[in-house]
Amino acid sequence: xxxxxxxxxxxxxxxxxxxxxxxxxxxxxxxxxxxxxxxxxxxxxxxxxxxxxxxxxxxxxxxxxxxxxxxxxxxxxxxxxxxxxxxxxxxxxxxxxxxxxxxxxxxxxxxxxxxxxxxxxxxxxxxxxxxxxxxxxxxxxxxxxxxxxxxxxxxxxxxxxxxxxxxxxxxxxxxxxxxxxxxxxxxxxxxxxxxxxxxxxxxxxxxxxxxxxxxxxxxxxxxxxxxxxxxxxxxxxxxxxxxxxxxxxxxxxxxxxxxxxxxxxxxxxxxxxxxxxxxxxxxxxxxxxxxxxxxxxxxxxxxx
Amino acid sequence: xxxxxxxxxxxxxxxxxxxxxxxxxxxxxxxxxxxxxxxxxxxxxxxxxxxxxxxxxxxxxxxxxxxxxxxxxxxxxxxxxxxxxxxxxxxxxxxxxxxxxxxxxxxxxxxxxxxxxxxxxxxxxxxxxxxxxxxxxxxxxxxxxxxxxxxxxxxxxxxxxxxxxxxxxxxxxxxxxxxxxxxxxxxxxxxxxxxxxxxxxxxxxxxxxxxxxxxxxxxxxxxxxxxxxxxxxxxx
Numbered sequence: 001x002x003x004x005x006x007x008x009x010x011x012x013x014x015x016x017x018x019x020x021x022x023x024x025x026x027x028x029x030x031x032x033x034x035x036x037x038x039x040x041x042x043x044x045x046x047x048x049x050x051x052x053x054x055x056x057x058x059x060x061x062x063x064x065x066x067x068x069x070x071x072x073x074x075x076x077x078x079x080x081x082x083x084x085x086x087x088x089x090x091x092x093x094x095x096x097x098x099x100x101x102x103x104x105x106x107x108x109x110x111x112x113x114x115x116x117x118x119x120x121x122x123x124x125x126x127x128x129x130x131x132x133x134x135x136x137x138x139x140x141x142x143x144x145x146x147x148x149x150x151x152x153x154x155x156x157x158x159x160x161x162x163x164x165x166x167x168x169x170x171x172x173x174x175x176x177x178x179x180x181x182x183x184x185x186x187x188x189x190x191x192x193x194x195x196x197x198x199x200x201x202x203x204x205x206x207x208x209x210x211x212x213x214x215x216x217x218x219x220x221x222x223x224x225x226x227x228x229x230x231x232x233x234x235x236x237x238x239x240x241x242x243x244x245x246x247x248x249x250x251x252x253x254x255x256x257x258x259x260x261x262x263x264x265x266x267x268x269x270x271x272x273x274x275x276x277x278x279x280x281x282x283x284x285x286x287x288x289x290x291x292x293x294x295x296x297x298x299x300x301x302x303x304x
Numbered sequence: 305x306x307x308x309x310x311x312x313x314x315x316x317x318x319x320x321x322x323x324x325x326x327x328x329x330x331x332x333x334x335x336x337x338x339x340x341x342x343x344x345x346x347x348x349x350x351x352x353x354x355x356x357x358x359x360x361x362x363x364x365x366x367x368x369x370x371x372x373x374x375x376x377x378x379x380x381x382x383x384x385x386x387x388x389x390x391x392x393x394x395x396x397x398x399x400x401x402x403x404x405x406x407x408x409x410x411x412x413x414x415x416x417x418x419x420x421x422x423x424x425x426x427x428x429x430x431x432x433x434x435x436x437x438x439x440x441x442x443x444x445x446x447x448x449x450x451x452x453x454x455x456x457x458x459x460x461x462x463x464x465x466x467x468x469x470x471x472x473x474x475x476x477x478x479x480x481x482x483x484x485x486x487x488x489x490x491x492x493x494x495x496x497x498x499x500x501x502x503x504x505x506x507x508x509x510x511x512x513x514x515x516x517x518x519x520x521x522x523x524x525x526x527x528x529x530x531x532x533x534x535x536x537x538x539x540x
Contacts, residue, residue: 003419005416005419005420005421005422006416006419009416206400206402207402207413209400210400210402210413211413211417212386212389213360213389213394213400214389214390214394214413214414214417214418214461214462214465215386215387215388215389215390215414215417215418215465216386216417216418217383217386217417218383218386220386220417
């Protein structure tokens with residue numbers, strides 16, 4: 001009962017502080033909102049980029065060719081060995097006939113006559129049966145190639161190392177830049193919370209002095225300021241989340257409508273997938289900034 | 305100084321030198337019995353305010369021992385200071401009331417900080433405000449009250465937690481003679497109810513009229529301690 005009374009009083013005074021320091025509160029809420037808004041934007045970018053990269057990665061494959069005259073059993077055994085690897089997403093067998101059909105489609109699509117004149121009914125790719133191997137993580141392509149090359153019956157392994165390397169590098173770069181910007185913004189937010197809570201302490205200096213004289217504990221005096229910081233952080237998290245929700249849904253619908261031709265490349269994560277993570281993370285970050293900012297300020301200014 | 309359970313405050317060879325090198329108290333010793341009414345008089349810079357700060361544990365003595373209710377105050381841990389202060393009510397010359405809340409809220413603050421339930425707090429605050437004669441002004445803002453009334457509110461706040469000791473630092477300093485006397489009557493009444501009252505004052509009239517124990521200080525030293533006396537000690 002005593003604890004509840006103290007908590008209720010702290011809550012009431014904390015909210016009173018927020019109202020009394022109107023402009024500073026607005027500035028703090030605004031900065032945290034801006035910070036978490038940008039955090040949300042970067043999160044959209046990073047997640048969707050990673051998602052698109054993942055999609056692209058799965059289309060970047062390794063092609064495995066076999067020795068001439070290899071038996072079906074050996075081909076099967078090679079396929080099984082590759083499938084056992086955890087970085088392998090899918091292994092697709094392309095027979096010599098399929099390879100030739102694909103080649104004809106790609107190269108001689110408009111000149112069927114020339115094709116039959118040159119090759120007749122022969123299949124020049126009769127020893128070109130292969131496995132197309134797709135990875136769930138392109139960065140592990142080189143390791144997989146080394147492994148496959150050691151398997152019996154494998155003649156040649158063709159990878160797409162440059163593509164793999166390029167995608168991996170872009171992914172890392174976006175991650176590093178986002179992390180750096182977010183860290184700077186978080187530091188600015190904590191600084192602003194510090195200013196707001198310092199103002200609150202200055203305004204309530206007399207009251208704090210009286211409370212000390214009548215026997216208030218440190219935690220009783222600090223509670224309203226911690227509540228103030230946490231509430232500012234919470235409001236600062238909720239505002240950008242609402243804006244980001246509408247913005248993200250709008251952008252996805254807009255791109256889907258206007259750029260339907262690019263739907264294979266521009267594959268976006270679902271709103272639910274994004275906000276399932278973004279909501280708890282933003283609220284935790286907002287509340288965390290508010291809490292850390294107010295505790296830091298009290299250590300500096302409020303020696304009770 | 306003899307150690308005795310009936311003493312609520314005991315100071316033994318207390319000296320206080322501030323970091324700037326100012327000697328505020330120099331080997332001061334005295335004891336105050338439970339339920340006593342004591343005036344501490346002396347000119348500015350005599351060490352009266354330092355004495356109050358020491359009793360409130362806002363500062364520590366450079367040497368000597370202070371015992372309150374039989375306990376050595378230097379042994380009280382920092383986290384237990386709030387609990388220690390709850391047994392000491394304080395009233396100041398400048399009242400120190402919060403202008404942004406009502407008389408009731410000012411007095412209730414002292415109860416809130418110790419987590420008193422609302423129903424009990426309402427009862428205690430009403431009772432103490434009735435004692436100081438301010439029942440009719442519960443919801444008034446302190447800025448709308450006279451100096452005497454404001455000091456009554458401060459007194460009510462100091463008493464609402466029923467402390468064993470009441471420290472009054474120049475309680476009549478900002479009041480006219482009529483209001484000053486009215487506050488002194490209230491302090492006397494509080495004392496008669498069992499609270500030990502220590503009044504630090506410059507006001508010779510009230511000291512002379514009350515005829516209570518007077519401790520006189522000058523230049524950080526205790527110069528006189530009379531069980532019933534007047535303000536005349538200043539001239540020594």
